[in-house]
Amino acid sequence: MKPPEHLSCVLSHDVVWGKAKRFTMRVTPDEEFTARFIVPNVKDHGLFKVNAPSLGVLQPGDVVAVCQAYSTLGPPECESPVVGPRAPIVMNVEYSGDVPEGFTKGQKFNFCVVAQGPRYVPRLRRVK
Numbered sequence: 534m535k536p537p538e539h540l541s542c543v544l545s546h547d548v549v550w551g552k553a554k555r556f557t558m559r560v561t562p563d564e565e566f567t568a569r570f571i572v573p574n575v576k577d578h579g580l581f582k583v584n585a586p587s588l589g590v591l592q593p594g595d596v597v598a599v600c601q602a603y604s605t606l607g608p609p610e611c612e613s614p615v616v617g618p619r620a621p622i623v624m625n626v627e628y629s630g631d632v633p634e635g636f637t638k639g640q641k642f643n644f645c646v647v648a649q650g651p652r653y654v655p656r657l658r659r660v661k
Contacts, residue, residue, distance in 0.1 A: 538652045540566040542616075544624055545645035551638035553630030557623065558646070565617030569650035571600045574643075577633045581644065585624040588614055588648070593627070600646070615653045622648055 544558035568588055573596045575581060581596040590599055616622050624646060632638050 539649060540564055540652055541647055541649035542622065543645050543647050544622060545643055546626065548628050548642050548644050550632045550636050550640045550642055551630060552628075554628045555626065556628075557625050559621055559623045560648075561621040562617050565615055565620075565653035567613040567650040567653050568616050568622070568648045569613050570648070571603050572647045572649070573597060573600050574645045574647075575633075580629055580631055580633060582627045582629075583624055583646075585622065587616065587621065587623045593625070596626070596646070613650060616648065617653065 540562065542560050542562045544560050546556050546558050548554055548556075571585075571588065573581070576597060578595050578597050582593045583596045583599055584590050584593045585599075588603070590603065614620070626644070628644070636642065
C-alpha cells in the first residue's frame with residue numbers, strides 16, 4: 534500500500550513593517566485534503582495573532598504558538614478538518630506593528646501560512 538499523497542496550499546498577505554493591521558486571508562484549494570499541518574513564515578512570537586475558524590482554531594493566539602500546537606498536538610477536537618473546493622481555509626490575522634530584528638520600518642513583507650496534509654479519501658460506510 535503506497536502512502537497517501539500530500540497536498541498543500543498557501544495563504545498570504547502583504548504587510549508593511551511598523552504599520553499595525555488586521556486582515557483576513559482566504560484560499561479555496563482545488564482538491565480536498567485533510568489539513569494536518571499549518572506553518573507560518575515567521576518565527577518571532579508576538580508579531581501576528583491568528584484565529585482560523587475553518588481549521589477549528591477559534592481563540593485568537595500567537596501565530597507561531599498556534600501553528601506549533603496545531604501541527605504537534607493536532608487540531609482542536611483531534612479531528613483534522615477537510616478543506617477543499619467546498620470548504621475554504623479562512624484565517625483572521627492581526628499584525629502588532631512591531632518590527633522584527635533585521636528588518637526596516639516601512640519595508641513590505643509577504644506574510645504567509647502553508648496548510649498541508651494528505652489527500653482526503655472518503656471512507657466507505659458499511660450499509661446494513
